[in-house]
Amino acid sequence: MAFTGSGTKEDPWTLSTPPGGSQYQVYRDETADPPALMCQVGSTKLSYQLRCIDDLHEMLKGYGDWMPLGNADEQKPAAPGTVEAWARTEDNPVGGWYGLKKGFRGRFANYVPPVLEALGLAEVEHNARNNRMRAI
Numbered sequence: 001m002a003f004t005g006s007g008t009k010e011d012p013w014t015l016s017t018p019p020g021g022s023q024y025q026v027y028r029d030e031t032a033d034p035p036a037l038m039c040q041v042g043s044t045k046l047s048y049q050l051r052c053i054d055d056l057h058e059m060l061k062g063y064g065d066w067m068p069l070g071n072a073d074e075q076k077p078a079a080p081g082t083v084e085a086w087a088r089t090e091d092n093p094v095g096g097w098y099g100l101k102k103g104f105r106g107r108f109a110n111y112v113p114p115v116l117e118a119l120g121l122a123e124v125e126h127n128a129r130n131n132r133m134r135a136i
Helices: 053-062 111-118
Strands: 013-016 023-029 038-040 044-049 122-124 133-135
Touching: 013 111, 013 133, 053 111, 053 122, 111 122, 111 133
Parallel strands: none
Antiparallel strands: 013 023, 023 038, 038 044, 122 133
């Protein structure tokens, strides 16, 4: 996957969603409380706990296979057994949502997996629908 930037606020990564339909910018904000992964999608700002990168990678390594992404808005339920469901469950390392702003906590599986791919931590499929990812 091609991307630009270094992942800082001054030089954010420019990534594409797994289906390739949208570009967005992402950067690490370690000064936030808690430290955050900041996503700018058009005029919409989303943020996730920065630890989601390491936590997702560890979960995928333990899973050991391809996992469906299951992208969904916060207001919609996430399909069981998907990355999106894991990012909301009380059984994950943060005990619930990785998203930091109520109303914009969903879509984890749309915006975080390409970050892991850019960092060389995961493979992500780029089909029109039903994409999956796995740890490297």
